[in-house]
Amino acid sequence: MKPRSKHKAISLKLLFFIATRNLLANKLRTFLTVFGIVIGVGAIFFLVSFGLGLQKLVTEQVVGDESIKAIDVTSPNSKIIKLNSDATNKMGDLGSVQRVGKSYSFPGSLSYNGAAIDMVTYGVDETYQDLSSLNLSAGRLLKNTDSKQVVVNRAALTSLGISDDKTALGKTIEVVIPISGIGANQETLKYAFEIVGVVDSGSGGELFIPLGIFDAAGVPYYSQAKVVVEDTTQVSALRKQIESLGFETASPVDTLDQINQVFKFFTIVLGGFGAIGMIVSVLGMFNTLTISLLERTQEIGLMMAMGSRNRDMRRLFVLEAFLLSVLGAVIGILLAIAGGEIVNQIMNSLARQRGVEGGFDLFSTPLWLIGSLILFMVVVGMLVVFFPSRRAARINPLDALRRE
Numbered sequence: 234m235k236p237r238s239k240h241k242a243i244s245l246k247l248l249f250f251i252a253t254r255n256l257l258a259n260k261l262r263t264f265l266t267v268f269g270i271v272i273g274v275g276a277i278f279f280l281v282s283f284g285l286g287l288q289k290l291v292t293e294q295v296v297g298d299e300s301i302k303a304i305d306v307t308s309p310n311s312k313i314i315k316l317n318s319d320a321t322n323k324m325g326d327l328g329s330v331q332r333v334g335k336s337y338s339f340p341g342s343l344s345y346n347g348a349a350i351d352m353v354t355y356g357v358d359e360t361y362q363d364l365s366s367l368n369l370s371a372g373r374l375l376k377n378t379d380s381k382q383v384v385v386n387r388a389a390l391t392s393l394g395i396s397d398d399k400t401a402l403g404k405t406i407e408v409v410i411p412i413s414g415i416g417a418n419q420e421t422l423k424y425a426f427e428i429v430g431v432v433d434s435g436s437g438g439e440l441f442i443p444l445g446i447f448d449a450a451g452v453p454y455y456s457q458a459k460v461v462v463e464d465t466t467q468v469s470a471l472r473k474q475i476e477s478l479g480f481e482t483a484s485p486v487d488t489l490d491q492i493n494q495v496f497k498f499f500t501i502v503l504g505g506f507g508a509i510g511m512i513v514s515v516l517g518m519f520n521t522l523t524i525s526l527l528e529r530t531q532e533i534g535l536m537m538a539m540g541s542r543n544r545d546m547r548r549l550f551v552l553e554a555f556l557l558s559v560l561g562a563v564i565g566i567l568l569a570i571a572g573g574e575i576v577n578q579i580m581n582s583l584a585r586q587r588g589v590e591g592g593f594d595l596f597s598t599p600l601w602l603i604g605s606l607i608l609f610m611v612v613v614g615m616l617v618v619f620f621p622s623r624r625a626a627r628i629n630p631l632d633a634l635r636r637e
Contacts, residue, residue, distance in 0.1 A: 270561025273514035277507030278569040284500035285597035314479040315454040329467040334361030338456035341410035352438030356447040371398035372430035383426035389438035398431040418451035522621040558614030
């Protein structure tokens with residue numbers, strides 16, 4: 234007597250054909266199931282990409298290209314430790330320091346054409362100025378070679394009755410800065426400056442003049458310094474070195490960490506709202522696969538009677554769940570990207586109508602987010618199909634064929 238031959242497994246190609254045919258056999262049910270997945274995945278992707286986009290936008294506004302590598306240095310309330318030229322020279326000699334920017338800060342008054350206002354005067358060099366992320370609206374910023382030039386902010390011009398930034402360029406203003414009581418050579422600085430630039434910074438009057446004006450007056454110590462490192466990974470170590478000299482430090486990295494913490498929570502909350510739609514889509518997929526199993530009990534029994542194995546039935550349902558998951562996830566992501574682009578264009582258009590220059594992106598769609606969502610939906614699909622596929626694999630062919 235010949236031994237009974239083992240049944241061969243159904244090929245993956247044939248299983249794919251059968252799974253596709255089964256899904257197309259009830260187009261409305263398949264459409265509604267895929268539509269539910271599209272809504273769930275699309276909502277999560279749209280909201281999370283919006284959160285990531287806002288985080289990126291705020292981060293770029295708060296931290297400039299090089300300012301992230303800068304450390305703000307101030308002197309403590311001490312009569313011994315002062316932020317003077319010797320101190321900044323020591324900082325410049327530290328191993329990872331690229332350059333050091335310095336600034337003075339004093340209250341003063343500005344007069345033009347009979348009008349006078351109080352404002353804050355900053356004496357800055359090019360390095361400090363570049364790291365201050367000043368938004369130049371007209372003219373140019375200061376150079377180290379300047380001596381009688383000045384940059385003012387828009388708020389100061391508005392207080393003086395000048396509404397057009399460009400018309401302010403080339404005008405001469407009188408500036409008076411009291412510096413008595415700090416050990417300088419003079420008690421009051423009084424100069425006539427030519428306006429060479431206008432910046433949009435702050436709501437109060439601000440004035441930026443060459444650092445050398447205060448140096449020449451013998452002002453003994455700076456108000457603040459900015460130390461630039463070669464790489465952001467060196468910020469923490471350099472801060473410890475500077476603090477060991479007795480100075481206080483701050484860094485945009487601190488602000489960046491706070492921003493990341495806030496937006497991490499914000500993104501999780503947005504993703505949670507989107508997950509509500511995902512739960513509905515998962516229930517829809519489970520319902521579709523379960524009903525499909527009940528409707529095809531005889532068909533499954535016939536296939537098993539003709540030689541299909543229990544494993545083949547399990548693979549068939551897993552493949553159907555995989556197709557539903559991937560199709561719904563891909564369509565949902567594509568629609569979310571398209572929707573985000575439409576919203577982005579509308580918001581940019583509204584911003585331009587209100588005089589905002591330059592474009593911005595409210596949404597961020599990194600590849601890891603796309604891949605993670607597709608993979609997540611596939612895993613969810615595999616979990617959802619576990620019970621229907623196991624039930625299909627356990628169907629008794631004889632019992633199934635007896636049913637009418």
